[in-house]
Amino acid sequence: MKVLPRRRRAVLINSVLGVAVLAGAGGAYAAVTGDSDSPARNGARTVAVTKGTVLATVSGSGSLSSPSDAAVNFSTGGRLTEVDVKPGDKVTKGQLLGKVDATAATETLAQARAALTAAQANVTKAEAGQASSAPNTGSSSSRGGSAAAPAPAATPTVDPAQLAKARAQLTQAQNAVDAAQRALDGTALKAPAAGTVASVSAKAGDTVSGTSGSGGGSAGGNSGSGGNSASSSAGSSSSLAGFVVLTNPSGMQVTANFSEADALKLKPGQAATVTLNAMSGKVLNAQVLSVSSLPVSSGSSSGGGNAGGGSAVQYAATLTLTSPTDDLRSGLSAGIQVVVGEASGALSVPTAAVSGTGANRTVTVVKADGTAVRTPVTVGLEGDSTDQIVSGLAEGEQVQLATVSSTGNGGFPGGAFPGGAGAGAARNRGGGGSGFRTGGGGGGRG
Template structure:
């Protein structure tokens, strides 16, 4: 047997490998460039053009809060004589929460009322004026034997300065009575609205400070006692409120959520939304956008649910009102929010993965009854979550081909692209290249982000 020289054998082996590589590359390139008119690709998925509702949403994350939550305090400080509620109690509007010793306040009110009575008398006296008699012209008994004299009638004289001073004193006295009465009333604390007691900061015998408003002041120098210890178990945003009693009320519950800078531009008051509680994933609540902030709330935070592109972490807050029943909800519960920013009812639609191209140059691959395919131009309306509205170019029931992305690609090349080429597609962005060029990524429907 004749053995080939080593060099000739190497040349022969390399030639065989080169032919194999070129054959494989040619097959791969043909697979990549196919898809105009011709038979449907083997194994390609097809779906029917359907009619229904196309929705476009953006997502955010936030927590529940209630504008009715409040921390309430006595307006008159003193020693607590009664504590009538404990954490967890449900109270009605006007229900008694507690009392402080009213002895000093009552004494002050009594003194103020006495001063008011004296001031009222002084005003009456000043208004009556001073009485003076006209000088007599002589003894009437010596004239013509007259038995009586004619004496001029007394005339009142009102001093304007004295009257003004008396009236000013009366006003001061009335103000003092009003203030003393408020002080007495302030020794009794009642619920300003219905709700649930989240915390009680003091117990009977403790001293609490007085305040002219709610939500501040808190307890004075007294010990919190057992009731105060219960406050540590209060949930939600009640921890941001202070007061002798903190009340929570789910009525009028709202959600404050953060959205990416790309998504917040799509939000408007009145848009419908759904709220999913993170602690109860099966609970979905209806909501409506109430307001959208024009100022950023964070930078460098990843807490928002929106899919902002370009690596930007700037977020904006939006407030939503819950329209579902809120009786069993608590302030502070975290939630995920989906806001409907676009809706097309009775629309023809296909999965986003079936649409190729950008802008006005959109096409789909229609699969005919005989298995052949035709690349068909279409006009896309609303780009929804995983589906696109088709305004023109298709009819209901037509079969369209979905784009396929394989980990090994066509012809054995990664990504289905000829070596050194631009790739066969994969995830694309609307409006440009890169993750953030077109704003939010679209999810669902197997389509991924498109450009």
Template sequence: MKALPRRRAAVLVNSALVVALLGGAAIVYTTLDSGTSTAASKPQTRSATVSKGTVLATVSGSGALSSPTDAGQDFVTGGKLTAVKVAVGDQVKKGDVLATVATTDAQQQVDAAKRALTTAEANLTKAEAGQKVTTSTPGKTDARTGQQGPSTSTTTTEVDDAQVAQAEQQVETAQTNLTNAQTALAGTTLTASTDGTVASVAGKVGDTVSGSGGSGGSTAKSSSTTTTSSAPTGFVVLTNPTGMRVTASFSELDSLKVKKGASATVTLNAQSDTKLNATVLSVSSLPNSSSGGSSSAVQYSATLQITGDTSKLRTGLSATISVITGQADNALSVPTAALSGTGSSRTATLLKADGSTERVEVTVGVEGDSTVQVLEGLQEGDRVQLVSTTVSGSNGFPGGNFPGLGGAGAGVGGQTGGGARNGGSGGGR
């Protein structure tokens, strides 16, 4: 029973502390509120200054690098490989021998064609020579005696035009056959159609390869990547970064802004710090991809020529392409966020030196990616309003609460509760 006064004293002390804490918080909160509530609730104005610079408008696309001189080399005449003279990584020059196949059959065809041509030419010579024909002419009759004189014989050469024409056709056919046979024989040797690096070889000595056929004296049939970004195929594939290009796809809206001759920047996806300059060579008028349904996405391709050193580039590298669609140098400009409206006529809020504002009409030119060219309505050095924002929460504090007050109250409540619990505990005793 003697300890009871001490417990009551502790409760009284705790209560006094709570009152003091709440009072101090109220004083601080009132002071801060009176000093900041007006400023915090006032909109904070952001501004920008009209300045001179370059305004750029661009559109972006994606694609892959290719070279018009990359080529896939195939045999004209198939057969059993007798030699493969190159390996991956070798550097070759145009005309270098890459591989050969057996020539036996092709040579036999050439020999047979030569014999046929010789026979046809002999037949033509004979037809053109014609045949000798002997004709008899009766003698003249003597007018006085009435007797007929002796007859005379005449020998002539007759040429049958139909036979000559037929022989000429046979010679022409035989000559064509010989030419084709000689082409086939030459086609047993595969030569490089361009300078380059051997990227792949599709066989080894002893393998049998097929031929592509063809005529005209070409010893190899090659495919290139002139119009596509896919890698070429062939028995031997040659790559050459000279004249490297990039074929990029653009959305249908952006493709309308891409023009032949426009400048562009090519960024390699694998090396984001590598940026290459390029020029638009052509823009396709046909879509290259689409998907059905209401959310169809149509894209158009543009081919760009990369300028500068391309010696370290590789066919197939993916890239992001940024094409300049509009540019204004040494132009007055403001951030896009400073203007309202659409089209060439916009409005802006001009911030004056005395703190007042004025809404002004602004004529714009090139609309860049982040800035807009100003033609009329503003001058260099003018300050214009961007966007107004208001700090959320009442009295300048998020949620309208004094920082830590809730925690303090909880702590006080906890202390008070603790005192009650102690008192209750004591009472239990």
């Protein structure tokens, strides 16, 4: 047998290996990026195109508060003579909570009423005027020898300045009586609304200060009512302090912080769910009431999604609970998920089945014979875990889910032909999204 020279044999072997490598690489590349029909990869998972509801949500964190919570104080200070409630008591609107010594207030009112009576008498006197006699200017006798004419009768004269002064003093006296009456009323503290006594800060015999208010107490409810009230970080509800603090779960609200990207998606009226850290498994329904236009924090983000771009700016939203709130308490920490997009009766596939970005979206449809076809689709709403398919697929079709391998598809790192664009590259659909899948802040979906 004729033996080839060593140099020619090496060249021939290298040529054969080169052809084999190129052929194998070309086959792998076609399997990854080819647009024509090809057999489905062994072990690839498939799911059916289904019809249902696609939801997109954003999440935040905060705490419960009640606009009906109130801190009530005496408007007239003094020594407590009685305390009529204790923590845990349920009270009705107008119920007596306590009293302070009313002796001084009673005396002041009596003096004010006496001054008012005197002022009323002065006005009456000024209105009547002062009687004065006009001088007698007639002659003592007439030419005809008739008798002298009688002197004219006295006429009252009203001094306008004196009357104005008397009336001003009367107004002052009436104001003094009104103030004294309010002070006397303020020695008895009554509940401004129904609720449960959370705390009582003093006992009989103690001295309490007054608020100089205009009623039986001042209500210091939480600021998160109705309007745009997020002037501080959500999750730190208003601290109530007073002689008596009343709590009332009716009209319970939750104020939560959201990342700047998520906050832009919030609108009043959107539906939401609220979960409480202290009450596992309890889910409450809620509705967005208002969204603040001012940031509430500039420090580190404490939840509610990735603010994006390294920023930790957050905005607060106030939501009202529509579920029963009788067993809830102000201050309970909560997680909130707001539905910012919903497509009902929509064809959908898992997010992992869709490749590409923008208008260039595709899915891999697996036919009955096992062949896989790359199919362009139009995506509508991008949900938390599924995407709405507007066109390109039919209900019941099987689509292939993307697989993740540490070595990549076809044996190439990253699943792409060396130097190629990478057919298996992750899709980034924008940061800031978060949903039920993550249970908290979420970054871009891949």
